[in-house]
Amino acid sequence: MSQESVNQSCPLCFTEKRSPFHQDRREYFYCPTCHLVFVPPKYFLSPKEEQAQYDHHENSVDDPRYRRFLGRLFTPLSERIVPGSNGLDFGSGPGPTLSVMFEEAGHKMAIYDPFYAPDLKPLQQQYDFITASEVVEHLHQPRQELDRLWSCLKPNGFLGVMTKRVINRQAFSSWHYKNDPTHVCFFSLETFQWLANHWSANLTVSGDDVVLFQKSNSSDSD
Numbered sequence: 001m002s003q004e005s006v007n008q009s010c011p012l013c014f015t016e017k018r019s020p021f022h023q024d025r026r027e028y029f030y031c032p033t034c035h036l037v038f039v040p041p042k043y044f045l046s047p048k049e050e051q052a053q054y055d056h057h058e059n060s061v062d063d064p065r066y067r068r069f070l071g072r073l074f075t076p077l078s079e080r081i082v083p084g085s086n087g088l089d090f091g092s093g094p095g096p097t098l099s100v101m102f103e104e105a106g107h108k109m110a111i112y113d114p115f116y117a118p119d120l121k122p123l124q125q126q127y128d129f130i131t132a133s134e135v136v137e138h139l140h141q142p143r144q145e146l147d148r149l150w151s152c153l154k155p156n157g158f159l160g161v162m163t164k165r166v167i168n169r170q171a172f173s174s175w176h177y178k179n180d181p182t183h184v185c186f187f188s189l190e191t192f193q194w195l196a197n198h199w200s201a202n203l204t205v206s207g208d209d210v211v212l213f214q215k216s217n218s219s220d221s222d
Contacts, residue, residue, distance in 0.1 A: 008040045011185065012142045013194065022172055028186075035190035036142070037166050044140055045181055051115045053182050054094060061097040070098045070162075073133050076206040077160040078105055080214075085128035086110075090149055091135030092117055098133055126154050133162040137183045150199055150215070159201075159213040163187055 009016045010031035021030035026043045030036075045053070059066045081087075085107045089099040092111035099109040110122040130149050139145045153159060164177045166188040177183060192211045196203035202214040 010034060010036055011038055011140070012036045012146075012191070013198075014143065021169060022178075024178075028172070028178070034194040035166075035188050037172065037186040037188075039184045041140070043181075044184060047115075050138075050182055053180075054115060057094055059093065059095045059097060061095060061100050063097075066097060067101065070101060070133060072207055073131060073160050073162045073210050074098060074101050076204070076210060077129060077131065077158060077212060078102070080158055080212070081107070081129050084108070086126075087129045087131065088112065088122055088125070088127045088152065090130055090132045091138070098131055102131075123148060123152060125152065127152055127157060128154055129158040129160065131160045131162075133160075136161055136163050136187060137177070137180075137185055139185055142185050146195065150201075150213075153215045155215055155217045157215045159215075160210065161192075161213070162210050164209050165189060166191075 008018070008029065010018055010033065013031060013034040013036070015031050015033040018029045018031045020027065021037050022028040026039045028037055028039055031038070083106055087099075087102055087107050087109050089096060089109060089111045092099055092113045094116050096111050096117075099111050103109050110125065110127075111117045112119070112122045130153060132149070136142060136146070149159060166172055166186045172178065172186075178186065189205065192203060195201070196213060199213065200216055202216070204212040204214070206212060
């Protein structure tokens with residue numbers, strides 16, 4: 001194990017004390033404070049390599065199966081927002097679909113993606129809700145990015161996150177989700193509870209891979 005890996009602190013809560021969790025072609029570490037599982041930066045792909053992976057995605061707004069998949073986040077979130085809400089789809093990908101689904105439901109949507117919609121102006125606005133579907137596992141700096149999203153939420157606003165969750169070490173060892181080279185952060189329910197405490201947010205767990213955070217009426221980003 002390299003000295004660089006030994007000195008790697010948690011990218012979410014910045015705790016320096018962490019332990020080896022698993023090793024295959026990459027090393028994975030576990031943070032005892034926020035329970036994030038993560039890989040060290042030496043395993044990060046370059047932006048060009050990362051986009052090449054995403055360019056292979058064939059998700060389409062016209063694909064009913066993809067819409068059903070996104071419905072796991074769309075449905076519980078749409079039940080909680082008022083008509084005509086203003087939303088942001090963060091990490092919209094090469095074929096924005098979740099934003100279209102919310103627009104079809106009568107909401108106003110902006111999109112941001114570092115590769116496919118890199119204009120930063122949407123990240124300087126305030127929103128009633130923000131979606132991050134299959135995004136957080138890709139974040140190289142999750143604390144910075146998630147705090148930035150939280151600061152873009154209006155009071156009482158919702159942040160909806162879809163990502164597959166870490167269950168335990170044994171399940172992780174054979175988990176296909178970790179094999180994607182663009183996946184570098186892996187969240188558990190305990191990690192999301194840590195985030196809710198960090199933000200003083202209300203956390204709702206919806207199914208196996210969706211959580212909703214609601215900002216309090218007087219909440220500010222830390």
